[in-house]
Amino acid sequence: MTDDLRRAPRFTLPAPVAWVVARLPAGPPAFLLARALDAGVGRIVPRDAVAPLQGKRFALTVRDLGLTMHVDSTVAGFRVSRPPFAPDLAIGATLADFIALARREEDPDTLFFARRLAIEGDTELGLVLKNLLDGIDWPTVLRRLPSMRVPGIGAR
Amino acid sequence: MSASLPPPRLPELVCPAGGLPALKAAVDHGADCVYVGFRDTTNARAFAGLNFDDAAMREGVAYAHRRGSKVLVALNTYATTTAFERWTAAVDRAADLGADAIICADAAILDYASRTHPALRRHLSVQASATNYEAIEWYRERFGIQRAVLPRVLSLAQVEHTLARTQAEIEVFGYGSLCVMVEGRCSLSAYATGESPNCQGVCSPAKAVRWEPHGKGMRTRLNGFLIDSFEADERPGYPTLCKGRFEVGGETYYALEEPTSLNTLDLLPDLMRIGVSAIKIEGRQRSPAYVAQVTRVWRAAIDACAAAPQAFRPQPQWHAELDALSEGQTQTLGAYSRPWR
Numbered sequence: 001m002t003d004d005l006r007r008a009p010r011f012t013l014p015a016p017v018a019w020v021v022a023r024l025p026a027g028p029p030a031f032l033l034a035r036a037l038d039a040g041v042g043r044i045v046p047r048d049a050v051a052p053l054q055g056k057r058f059a060l061t062v063r064d065l066g067l068t069m070h071v072d073s074t075v076a077g078f079r080v081s082r083p084p085f086a087p088d089l090a091i092g093a094t095l096a097d098f099i100a101l102a103r104r105e106e107d108p109d110t111l112f113f114a115r116r117l118a119i120e121g122d123t124e125l126g127l128v129l130k131n132l133l134d135g136i137d138w139p140t141v142l143r144r145l146p147s148m149r150v151p152g153i154g155a156r
Numbered sequence: 157m158s159a160s161l162p163p164p165r166l167p168e169l170v171c172p173a174g175g176l177p178a179l180k181a182a183v184d185h186g187a188d189c190v191y192v193g194f195r196d197t198t199n200a201r202a203f204a205g206l207n208f209d210d211a212a213m214r215e216g217v218a219y220a221h222r223r224g225s226k227v228l229v230a231l232n233t234y235a236t237t238t239a240f241e242r243w244t245a246a247v248d249r250a251a252d253l254g255a256d257a258i259i260c261a262d263a264a265i266l267d268y269a270s271r272t273h274p275a276l277r278r279h280l281s282v283q284a285s286a287t288n289y290e291a292i293e294w295y296r297e298r299f300g301i302q303r304a305v306l307p308r309v310l311s312l313a314q315v316e317h318t319l320a321r322t323q324a325e326i327e328v329f330g331y332g333s334l335c336v337m338v339e340g341r342c343s344l345s346a347y348a349t350g351e352s353p354n355c356q357g358v359c360s361p362a363k364a365v366r367w368e369p370h371g372k373g374m375r376t377r378l379n380g381f382l383i384d385s386f387e388a389d390e391r392p393g394y395p396t397l398c399k400g401r402f403e404v405g406g407e408t409y410y411a412l413e414e415p416t417s418l419n420t421l422d423l424l425p426d427l428m429r430i431g432v433s434a435i436k437i438e439g440r441q442r443s444p445a446y447v448a449q450v451t452r453v454w455r456a457a458i459d460a461c462a463a464a465p466q467a468f469r470p471q472p473q474w475h476a477e478l479d480a481l482s483e484g485q486t487q488t489l490g491a492y493s494r495p496w497r
Contacts, residue, residue: 007392052204107446110481113391119278123395124204124362131205134443135175 008099018066027080030069034078035058037071043079044141045132052128057081061092061118089125092118166462167427168434170228170327171451174441176204179216181448183225186455191228191260193440198246199230200283201440202357210249217254226256230440232281233357234262244268251276260284261354263341266299279327283354285340289321294408296324296349303327303433307339311494312423316430325360325433330420331450333483334437334490335359336398336413344397344412350376367397376400391415393484415484421454421470423492424461446481453477 041050053072053073061068070081097116100106108130111117158427171187172178182190193199195207199438229250235243247269250258257277259282260266269278281304286292293306319326346352349364364379372388376395385394385399393399393415402411437450453474461468
């Protein structure tokens, strides 16, 4: 489906951005991330598919943004982690690479081999997460969610 | 080429899929066949969250068939005596779900399939490690295999020699991560983790793998054993024992195998000239993005080679694209190129 769209540009945010963002509270972006993940569970991925993630703590670092978001997967859904942080799985990449991964323009193993994607902690949890995301059949999901349909995506 | 010769038959492009989106990516980008596995230990990529349940398999087969592609189901691990029925049930499921062929290594499973579903094509898996035509003919005569996937240990001349002496179709590996190449016989992973690909379907199970930051670089541990250490600018490979660096005789190096990827684009005219029936792309563990990229490149290459075999030169951007996807630091022609032999 990505062939229908222009490829995301390769970029790295200028260093001052990270300098500034690193000094801002990470709570609000983590809250938005948790809400976005919750919105997907049960609609984009089945509830039982995320069961292996329950009780686990995640850290997502956008390197060039200087931002690390900590979220927990709980029975009640995703929640912002409380310090002290001790993530079971930590994933890091630049904003551009996260966007390319989300758009399926890049393969996570490729980015890992090129040292553009870092993964620390519970490797199996990382694999479960990767395979969960890789398994989402976006055209089907978007067909079932007419309100979320975006022009050019999922129309087939 | 003489005008009296028939045009070369195009080898089928056989692409991997670990899930429905990858299968669709393969079909959409020109795969003739997609090979897949069930979500259990009956295949050699039994990773958490990967592979197909029956509903996804049914949908995948329908998607492929609507677009003229085939689905091959890998049942390529060796059946355990305590759960033999898991493998025979998987054969039944593949047949019921409309698979075009199964890819098997275990003689007992081939035997079951040939008796129970004689109309279902049987391909001999690379994991059966059949490296000569006598072995392939033995499988063909006993179990009616229609195709054999050759282990990645033969030179091009040996592939040609084998192919000329068997009635079975021959499939070879074209691209992807290399393993230590004792297909069907490797149990290195079991020494460190207790699990190996041929029985449990996984080499270096993810639960045993840890990537640790180390200075500016990274260390890889497998069940606690340090197997490699990378500087910040080094490209890591998959965390397998065979691709670790070890101290041997006072030197630390890739004592067993370097992490490299096989890439046989340069050999495509030869592979087509000798009459291989299919070219296989490795990587059911990879994402839909990888499947789309590799399939697109290989589709273009096979079509270009078929149109003008003698003028065929792989385009630099094909190599560049495959290079970016590769494991490790180099690509290799592997065993195909053994000029000293």
